Amino acid sequence: MYLSIPKNLNILVKYVSKESLNIECLEILYECKYREHEEIGVTIPNQREARWVRDKEGMEEEAKLDYVTLKIGYSEFNLKKQEEQVEDLIKEGVDLLIITPVDPEEEAELVKDAHKKLIKVISYEELIKNADVDLYVAFDNLTIGELQGKYLTKKVPRGNYIILSGDSGGNTFKRGAMEYIQPLVSRGEIRIVTDEVVDDWDPKNAYDIVKDSLIKNNNRVNAVLAPNDAIAGAAIEALKEKGLAGRVAITGQDADIDAIRRIIEGTQSMTVFKDSRQLGKTAINAAVKLMRGEAIETTNTINNGKVDVPSILLSPISVDSSNVNTAVLGTGFYKFEDVYKRMYSNYLNV
Template identity: 30%
Template sequence: MRKGLLLTTASMALLTTLTACGNSSSDSASSGSDGTKAKIGVILPDSRSSARWETADRPFLTKAFKAAGVDYDIQNAQGDKQAFQTIADQMISSGVNVLVIVNLDSGTGKAVLDKAKSQGVATIDYDRLTLGGSAQYYVSFDNTAVGKLQGEGLAKCLADGKAKKPVIAELNGSPTDNNATLFAQGYNSVLDPKYASGQYTKGPNQSVPDWDNAQAGTIFEQMLTSQPKIGGVLAANDGLGNAAIAVLRKNHRNGQVPVTGQDATVQGLQNILAGDQCMTVYKAVKKEADATSELAIALAKGQKGKTDSSVQDPEGKREVPSVLLTPVAIYKDNVKDVVNDGFVTKADLCAGKYADLCTRSGIQ
């Protein structure tokens, strides 16, 4: 056993299970500038909060690493903080010289990043910035812009209706995810002036722990019970939006109350086609994965990473070199753009009862 890998019997059992959930390659001849083998580790957060991590991020990253001929190991912590740290320990001990993480929270993420740094491993925050962390780079979308698109989207959908001073419920993302904070900053920059002017009525507002869709359903049901006249729902992603839609459907109000989303998941897009969801935000994950893999591959080979901007870490009080990408708002009339971009397939989106809806929306 390599020095520094101190695992209990229980941890070893956990590690065996986790390894089975990952994928790796050892067919690489690439080496860093110092002759060490180039190897990249990636830790994804879960597969419950959003389908994207397994259906999009993993295959895009895998394809890029294989094309570059670098060794890699991609694993998913499945929402388990202990598992996250155990995977990181295993990857560091196995010789990765670059570690890419999507943190579960900033505390866990910081511990992992600091350990990697102490072992001379280059680090990248992927999609979520670890507050107070030590990642050398950050790759994501402009998350305040994502939230602004959501706020503008809800306003657009409400303008199409007849509701006067609609009560707006806000289902925010996880309080431990810095992205959720940025999304809220974005959509509240649109909604707060409308509350202040009396155009909208500020309704229940709650964060959903761990982006958990089941909890979101319970929370929204309580919101609707306490405020039956909810006229719009700012849901921070498609999973939370679908949870709200399920409750609205049970109350025969789906399609009557605009609901936002994010991630352009198959489910979210189907809800848009059906008229149950107002809009979503498309973040071209391939662009994010490609930018991350390009940066990680360069670092693994001992080269300098290239970035185009930086973000402020308010807790660490430092500027983090970053690559920030541009999100796109998706409504019923441009759902086809997500299909044309290859992010979702027509076969998945247009299955069963959605086939006719796809045809009507020009999805070929």
């Protein structure tokens, strides 16, 4: 637990006349910018992927409860665009920033710029490196990777693996997964035939990597470590073209609705469920406490290369066909009919 000093303080002001100051001509200009609520600037990747839609929904719901205003921008995984968004939010005088960094290694200056204006910064989902970040709010990314690696090695303890990782911060997932995969590689039970970064987290790039790997290895691939569901979906498209969908184990993350359908159908083995609604709510709740100087309950501290950053890490859940209905659908994250209606519309005549 720690206590922050708020950006805005109430102070006693004593007014004096210009005569008492013995100044012949005194002009004092007051610029008063009244705001009904505190403002939080947010930059997250996009609204194309369901998971970021959920984050936004959670943030907006909590913001209403806490009487704060959100200004939300979307980086589209473009560093320059995000830098411009953050600088604009700083100029607009927001009280706090929540940033999902496009490139955690390159955004320390944004934190510095915010702090110059006494604006606190929460790093969201990925930790900005080498900066005095005020708070980190995320799911435990190392645990996510561990869940993926543990599942994959249990399901496919021998054979050829394709390892896919996302750029700009995706190494944590991979590092967690390799804690389970590497020992089997060292014993010669697993052979990594492809190990590549998916540039820009772009599913098309993932599709190309998997398609090329299948060609080079004569379709002899037994498992794919995919860091998230969007990349898993692209990999599965490449597998389908070779008649391998459902025969090759593949991981995911985010519990996107299409991934849930693929798990039920049997073409995707598992995903990691992160209730991003709750993550969004947690970030806004913590932001409000930071702004108002209230105590924050943290779970960890994580060193970002410069400081030990107070952190709130939420726990993810491994999901496969055995628990998909209870772990995801049972929480109301999706409606049963939204998942199943599209899958069986031909049979249900809808």
